[in-house]
Amino acid sequence: MRAVLATGPGELTVTDLPDPAPAPDGVVIAVRACGICGTDLHLLGGDLGQDRFPLVPGHEPWGEIVAVGADVRGHQAGDLVAVDPSLHCGACDRCRRGQGNMCREWAAIGATTAGAWAELTAVPAANLHRLEPDFPLDAAPLAEPVACAERGLRRLAPQPDQPAVVFGAGTMGLILAILLDARGVGPVTVVDVNPARRQLAARFTGATVAAPADVTGLRAPWVIEATGNPAAFEQALACVDRAGSLLVFGVASPDARAAVSPHRIYADELTIVGSMAILHSFPPAVDTVRRHAGRLAPLVTDRFPLDQVDAALNLVRSGATVKTVLTP
Numbered sequence: 001m002r003a004v005l006a007t008g009p010g011e012l013t014v015t016d017l018p019d020p021a022p023a024p025d026g027v028v029i030a031v032r033a034c035g036i037c038g039t040d041l042h043l044l045g046g047d048l049g050q051d052r053f054p055l056v057p058g059h060e061p062w063g064e065i066v067a068v069g070a071d072v073r074g075h076q077a078g079d080l081v082a083v084d085p086s087l088h089c090g091a092c093d094r095c096r097r098g099q100g101n102m103c104r105e106w107a108a109i110g111a112t113t114a115g116a117w118a119e120l121t122a123v124p125a126a127n128l129h130r131l132e133p134d135f136p137l138d139a140a141p142l143a144e145p146v147a148c149a150e151r152g153l154r155r156l157a158p159q160p161d162q163p164a165v166v167f168g169a170g171t172m173g174l175i176l177a178i179l180l181d182a183r184g185v186g187p188v189t190v191v192d193v194n195p196a197r198r199q200l201a202a203r204f205t206g207a208t209v210a211a212p213a214d215v216t217g218l219r220a221p222w223v224i225e226a227t228g229n230p231a232a233f234e235q236a237l238a239c240v241d242r243a244g245s246l247l248v249f250g251v252a253s254p255d256a257r258a259a260v261s262p263h264r265i266y267a268d269e270l271t272i273v274g275s276m277a278i279l280h281s282f283p284p285a286v287d288t289v290r291r292h293a294g295r296l297a298p299l300v301t302d303r304f305p306l307d308q309v310d311a312a313l314n315l316v317r318s319g320a321t322v323k324t325v326l327t328p
């Protein structure tokens with residue numbers, strides 16, 4: 001099969017690899033599409049460690065089952081499925097408390113094991129979510145990012161008919177803004193430093209769009225930091241109204257630091273929550289993508305064949321795309 005292979009930091013080839021076979025409890029999927037996201041750029045750059053290479057990246061696939069392991073029940077060749085990339089061990093104390101995204105043996109398809117920037121990918125049957133025949137397939141690449149957003153919104157627990165502010169008009173910021181609106185939370189304001197990203201936010205969300213300098217003094221009970229930038233985090237925290245909540249969703253560098261006022265957190269009874277990847281949120285995300293496909297599907301703005309992975313990555317780095325997917 002053709003596959004993208006990352007062999008080291010910044011080193012990528014499109015090559016022929018042996019076709020995978022299904023594990024007894026797994027299946028092989030012919031990948032129809034698999035997204036590229038910010039995590040992939042960190043992975044390819046070597047920020048997540050050298051021990052990840054060599055690796056076939058790709059953790060946001062959907063596709064068609066083409067081979068089924070001997071012990072698998074309930075899935076057949078020909079079924080269309082989205083894949084939760086989470087590989088929680090299920091046995092450690094955190095997994096047994098229902099906190100699999102904090103698993104002591106944390107692993108993920110396309111991050112620590114072979115992923116789906118390939119014609120075929122082998123995955124455990126437990127990670128499959130069936131896409132029913134009426135599923136809007138042009139929105140299927142968004143199942144995984146929406147599952148991350150759903151996890152974040154469960155952590156924030158925003159109330160309807162109250163304003164919200166999202167810092168960051170990247171793919172996730174736009175998805176979060178759409179999902180807030182779909183839950184009746186609003187008005188929603190999306191803030192970004194980049195004029196091109198603000199334009200995309202205006203085009204794809206019903207939100208008010210603003211530059212950081214334009215929201216000084218704005219206060220909201222529900223604020224989301226979706227940039228990973230420490231300066232944006234500080235501004236997002238300043239934006240939280242008294243008794244309000246901040247969701248830290250963006251992936252900051254592990255070394256990044258930001259200034260906070262403990263007195264404000266005390267005196268204003270602020271709540272600050274984090275959200276890491278997916279937890280019990282993939283099934284609801286598949287439902288969300290189906291119900292809101294009309295608003296979500298247009299976010300898949302760019303599609304590239306495997307052989308053009310370099311062009312696809314350059315487009316993602318440029319920021320002039322919402323969701324770019326590879327279509328093996």
Ligand SMILES: [Zn+2]
Pocket residue numbers: 036037038039040059060
């Ligand atoms: Zn991702």
Ligand SMILES: [Zn+2]
Pocket residue numbers: 088089090091092093094095096100102103104105106
């Ligand atoms: Zn575990």
